[in-house]
Amino acid sequence: MLRYLAGVVSALLLVGAGVFLFRSSATGEVPPPPAPRAALAAEAEEMEGDDGPLPQASKLTREQRRFNRYDRDRDARITRDEYLASRRKAFAKLDANGDGRLSFDEWATKTIDKFAGADKDRSGSLNATEFATTAVRRTARPRPNCPPQQAPNEAD
Incomplete structure (x- = not known):
């Protein structure tokens, strides 16, 4: 029973400390105003290197x-x-004959060309080997270049 009472008291103390810290940070000091532009320009002139001013971000x-x-x-x-x-440009690329309309063949031209390239025997159908050549080629994501982690010493 004493453990439960100690746990309740410690929890109340933690909540009280949290409220105290929250109120003290909410009424803290106001951050200083931003530096005037003239001071920033003077700092930029001081930071000039031998090759002229440093590049500025947009x-x-x-x-x-x-x-x-x-x-x-x-x-x-x-x-x-x-x-x-931008949509007009994309439409114009697809509209091969320039008539202002997209036929199904104009719209699906990439897929049609891909099928024709995969159909090596010109049979009008793809066998399993030909179909495998149409798979999207994905490149593996480069692994991050992190330093190897060392195992913690067992003696510590």
Whole structure:
């Protein structure tokens, strides 16, 4: 019974300590404001190497870069035509005869070519050996170059 009482008391002490720490970190010091741009520019001039200024990373976010790729006329708006331009290019690649329509053969041209390349005897069907040549070739992922782990000493 004494063990249970000790466990309850220790649990309450841990919860109290957690609340105390949470409140103390919530009302902690305010972080300093960011440095003014002039100070940052002065630091950048000091960091110049012998070959000139160090390269700077792009300040655009990933989403801003994606937006800029679509916004061809740089008017800060993406029109429907700009948004669909990549799809039009893909469609034009598939539309072999340029009639503005995709037939099944135009749409499935890669698969048709793959079948024709695998059908070595030109029989119009693939046997097991020919079919095996159509398998997707996957490359093995490179293993991470981690240093080998040493076994802990048994003497410790």
